[in-house]
Amino acid sequence: MDHVRLYLEHLPKVEQRIRAALNERYDGKPVFASTGQALNILNDQLDTWLWPMIKAEMKRVEQYRQELDGCEEQHRLSIACNGEVAYDVQGPMLRNRRRRNEADH
Structure with missing residues (x-):
């Protein structure tokens, strides 16, 4: 339950x-672009700005x-x-090790 409490406590802060940041960047206004370019611009902003920011915020929660x-x-x-649990987390690594061991014998 400590993990649930941790996420319930920190995720609203991440959201805020x-x-x-979204409000500061866009101020509730639409993104203007040349015809046919809006989706490319939004995808670029997602890849270069928004996703890295979300990942950084979640990394902070992961440290807690x-x-x-x-x-x-x-x-x-x-x-x-x-x-x-360990097998599920390390599954691919353990399965590859087992295959190598079986191949050696």
Whole structure:
């Protein structure tokens, strides 16, 4: 439940910062562009400005989550459900290792 509380506490702050940045950038006005260019301009702004900002904001929330999950908690979670959680998280890496081991034998 601590994780849920963490996200419930921080996501509204992320939303506020993103809304403020959008408001500052666009001031509630439409984007004007040459005929046929508006979608390209919006896509470019999404890729170069908005998505990186959202990722940076979520990275800050992730840092709080990592602080919440100390080493003991990370270990506890990694062995939860008979190791299925760790397998799901590391699945592709573990499956590739198993394939290499099987190929060697």
